[in-house]
Amino acid sequence: MRTAIFPQTNTSRELADTYGYHEWMIGRFLEYMPDVEKCLAIMESPSSAFIRANTLKIDPKSLVSLLKARNIELEPTKLPEVYRVVSTSLPIGATPEYLAGLYYIQDISSCIAVEELDVLTDQLNLDMACAPGGKTTFMAQKMCNSGALCAIEHNRRRIPSVIFNLSRCGVLNTTLYNFDARSVGALNMKFDRVLLDAPCTCEGIISKDKTRKTSHDPSDIEELSRRQLEMLLEATKNTKPGGLIIYSTCSFAPEENEVVINELLEILGNSIIVEPVHSGLPGLTRFGDQKFNSNLSRTARLYPHLHNTVGFYIAKLRMR
Amino acid sequence: MILYREPTRQELTVLRRSFDQWGIFEHVLDKEILINEKKMKGSKIKEVYLTTKDSYKIITENPSLSYIGMLVGYLKRRGFVPSMAGADLIARVGEKFPFVMVNRTAEALVLYGRDIMHGSIVDYGNVGRNNTTLIILNENKVPIGLGINTVSIGKDIPILDKRIVIKTVVDAGYYLRNERWTDE
Numbered sequence: 003m004r005t006a007i008f009p010q011t012n013t014s015r016e017l018a019d020t021y022g023y024h025e026w027m028i029g030r031f032l033e034y035m036p037d038v039e040k041c042l043a044i045m046e047s048p049s050s051a052f053i054r055a056n057t058l059k060i061d062p063k064s065l066v067s068l069l070k071a072r073n074i075e076l077e078p079t080k081l082p083e084v085y086r087v088v089s090t091s092l093p094i095g096a097t098p099e100y101l102a103g104l105y106y107i108q109d110i111s112s113c114i115a116v117e118e119l120d121v122l123t124d125q126l127n128l129d130m131a132c133a134p135g136g137k138t139t140f141m142a143q144k145m146c147n148s149g150a151l152c153a154i155e156h157n158r159r160r161i162p163s164v165i166f167n168l169s170r171c172g173v174l175n176t177t178l179y180n181f182d183a184r185s186v187g188a189l190n191m192k193f194d195r196v197l198l199d200a201p202c203t204c205e206g207i208i209s210k211d212k213t214r215k216t217s218h219d220p221s222d223i224e225e226l227s228r229r230q231l232e233m234l235l236e237a238t239k240n241t242k243p244g245g246l247i248i249y250s251t252c253s254f255a256p257e258e259n260e261v262v263i264n265e266l267l268e269i270l271g272n273s274i275i276v277e278p279v280h281s282g283l284p285g286l287t288r289f290g291d292q293k294f295n296s297n298l299s300r301t302a303r304l305y306p307h308l309h310n311t312v313g314f315y316i317a318k319l320r321m322r
Numbered sequence: 323m324i325l326y327r328e329p330t331r332q333e334l335t336v337l338r339r340s341f342d343q344w345g346i347f348e349h350v351l352d353k354e355i356l357i358n359e360k361k362m363k364g365s366k367i368k369e370v371y372l373t374t375k376d377s378y379k380i381i382t383e384n385p386s387l388s389y390i391g392m393l394v395g396y397l398k399r400r401g402f403v404p405s406m407a408g409a410d411l412i413a414r415v416g417e418k419f420p421f422v423m424v425n426r427t428a429e430a431l432v433l434y435g436r437d438i439m440h441g442s443i444v445d446y447g448n449v450g451r452n453n454t455t456l457i458i459l460n461e462n463k464v465p466i467g468l469g470i471n472t473v474s475i476g477k478d479i480p481i482l483d484k485r486i487v488i489k490t491v492v493d494a495g496y497y498l499r500n501e502r503w504t505d506e
Contacts, residue, residue, distance in 0.1 A: 101494035150376035178389040
């Protein structure tokens with residue numbers, strides 16, 4: 003599907019000039035994003051930092067006490083393991099507690115994706131694009147280090163970061179593979195839970211990486227959208243009946259989000275159910291002149307200016 | 323592709339004895355132990371991994387993987403030597419393992435791979451003769467490294483404060499010093 007581009011307007015030009023974006027990106031934002039300028043302004047500042055207590059090693063309350071002694075002040079969030087860093091006198095990625103794997107620095111949006119996956123102990127689960135291992139380690143934590151968790155990472159250079167984080171967090175139940183997740187059928191396994199945090203344009207993390215304002219063009223969105231659908235189709239083929247799939251991206255682009263799910267629903271029809279995600283704004287049911295399956299309103303969009311997260315999309319799919 | 327194998331009977335005996343000494347024998351009982359042999363600088367290294375029974379089943383059918391479970395240490399001629407992850411496991415679930423606890427100043431130094439002087443030690447346990455491999459804890463009992471005592475440590479043994487008594491072998495800051503990994 004071609005990336006939708008909208009006619010230039012004074013507003014799109016002005017916002018693009020003010021915040022240093024491609025004009026076509028702003029034109030698209032104006033089509034679906036509430037209060038675009040507020041979002042752009044918020045993304046100029048670093049996003050809130052969140053940490054997730056690693057309950058394989060420590061209970062959250064003890065972690066809060068340990069970090070308080072280092073003048074790191076934390077604030078609870080809607081997830082019991084996750085805290086927002088209110089203030090800190092030292093880098094949170096260099097404390098002995100971090101190095102010992104007592105916590106993981108991870109945006110709450112990523113944690114919500116894993117929370118929605120409803121991971122249980124003794125399951126056989128899959129993470130299809132695992133580097134650097136944040137969601138994998140959270141899944142292992144939710145599984146209480148039991149059962150088996152297969153983690154796949156296509157990029158060989160990112161494998162060491164996954165191993166470091168698995169090791170640091172005390173994860174025992176994971177097998178790590180280096181291949182393209184579109185070939186996951188080669189493992190010849192059916193999984194209870196599948197997480198596909200798909201490779202994307204990362205428009206949602208502009209607050210962390212300003213190069214994302216201009217680093218991609220419409221053809222990148224088209225290429226990624228095609229790849230994301232292929233990965234998601236492979237996920238559906240390897241999930242047990244009744245099993246759950248979480249599809250997520252850190253992109254705002256509808257072609258990487260609702261369009262992918264809409265095409266999947268057109269291909270698979272009744273064999274898949276879209277279940278509600280309990281965070282964020284409802285997913286889009288139309289974009290430009292495209293109208294999507296009404297069940298896409300059960301998917302979720304998280305926006306920096308509304309939800310104090312990075313930009314994120316989550317769809318929860320259950321196999322019949 | 324890495325090929326993991328089950329330990330031989332002889333290796334298993336050595337490992338079980340070592341796990342017992344480190345106080346983690348019971349904890350390891352329901353886990354699978356795997357060995358990965360590597361050649362490094364001409365010599366053979368035996369890495370010891372722990373994983374779940376379910377994960378082990380997977381690799382019997384799909385052996386072409388990059389990594390499994392947790393690298394808990396190395397099997398050497400004299401027995402099992404923990405890795406940093408192994409030291410962490412021992413500190414959390416082990417009993418009667420040799421340790422030293424260091425003050426906050428030494429904590430920062432250990433995380434840069436520096437050795438420990440006697441004056442930095444605030445507590446110790448189960449450390450007797452020299453050349454004992456021991457776990458270095460900070461004052462909150464968080465494992466931050468693994469060391470070897472170069473002299474005996476005990477109440478009756480006089481040691482000058484400025485003397486190095488623990489040689490740091492591995493520390494939790496090692497990964498960050500060598501590479502910047504990014505979190506999400």
